[in-house]
Amino acid sequence: MMLLAIEQGNTNTLFAIHDGAEWIAQWRAATDSRRTADEYAVWLSQLMDLKGMRFDALTGCIISSVVPQSIFNLRNLSRRYLRVEPLVIGDNVSIGPQPRILKPSEAGADRLVNAVGAHMRYPGDLIVIDSGTATTFDVVAADGAFEGGIIAPGINLSLQALHEAAAMLPRIAIQKPQTIIGKDTVSNMQSGVFWGYIALIEGLVARIKTEWARPMTVIGTGGVASLFEGATDSIDHFDSDLTIRGLLEIWRRNTHLTAE
Template identity: 35%
Template sequence: MISREKAIKIKALAIDIGNSSTAFGLFEGERLKKRWICDTKKLKKADLKIFKDCKVVVSSVVPSVDKLIKKILSGARFIDPSKFDLLKIKIRNKKEIGADRVVNAYAAKKLYGYPVIVVDFGTATTFDVVSSKGEYIGGSIVSGIRMTCDALSEKTAKLPNITIKPPKKIIGGSTVEAMRSGILYGYVSLVEGMIARLQKEMGVKVKVVATGGYAKLIAQYAKGIDVVDMNLTLKGLSLV
């Protein structure tokens, strides 16, 4: 956390509220000065009160938390994809798309050019596409790697809940090693396959930017990821 005096001095706060975690970024102009993360379910009034004098912009996919933010930070600006005019959005229903996906697409376009694909490894993993015309044209959604791992344990009688980390070998010599191999390399293959299919459909070579909690891990093994930017969403909020 940060002191109220420091927050007031910097005055620009970006908040990215996800299903599992919430990321905070304090900016001085376009420069990220401090970043921290907390569990979304444990977010409290005390975490927010020190920012009441800051300029605040929020991306959220958790409506229940929005109420808390609006109560404490009454002047906070929430990203509304249906009214987002900084990026041309070419999908049928703008109200369906998550604010984080729009912000990611906008940030990637501004910072890395276009066409571009953003892969965000959150609770769900999203693939978002900005076309050669600079338009957001949609993407794909799949369960996140942690969710996939949890489901494997919860839906079976004997498989344990494990930490996600690289196995020593692809051929696992134990149940845990086999699970780690299947989850990591299976997910890597999913990511590589989706990137290849998206690029094939677009008909051009596209830069791929990865972000989200597992971006660094997956990027070590997955072909096709050009850039890892762990602060892409926060940077996008600051640009807005």
């Protein structure tokens, strides 16, 4: 088996290849809903060539996207260049227990995949914090079902909003400030955003645990999750491979292959 897993968020799109035993390649591209299947193919084929791989070596494809406009082109990439019909999260693909929310069809593909990836590795009831364009807090029951959660603006979105809405506030990079109390505009903004998000995480995790009323393990993942490592005790594990692990497991479940 040579599987191409595509995980598309609002900001970045991850392309990863699994050879049946391990992930052997991963590449990221900026998400652009206007990008065609042919453009994806040119970009991806060149990167694969650098590793001595060709499209005809790929025998499967699974796609998770939160950008509906892009799914058509990603599907065509698989059909036209890999010559395989892709599995697309949301297209009657089995993911395990049905989401226990009011409108299961509204559950984001990324959140469902994360629930599978988290349940595979961590026992019991879980909170998955995914830090990307949005910061999501997903509750995953001990049987692997997605139980709902919280959506908040992502840290980059907050920085962008500060810069665009306030004429005197510059565009800054995310980093952990040396002190809580800032001594200039940049350190004031960095402290507000960084420690503000730590407070958001700690406060919401505490409230979720109180409402759930059972022990829960907290996993952090996503593009900027590593920024918070060591800054809070509210996150038990940081797991950058959560989503692609979930995609691999869903692929196996739907193609009747034995999971690891």
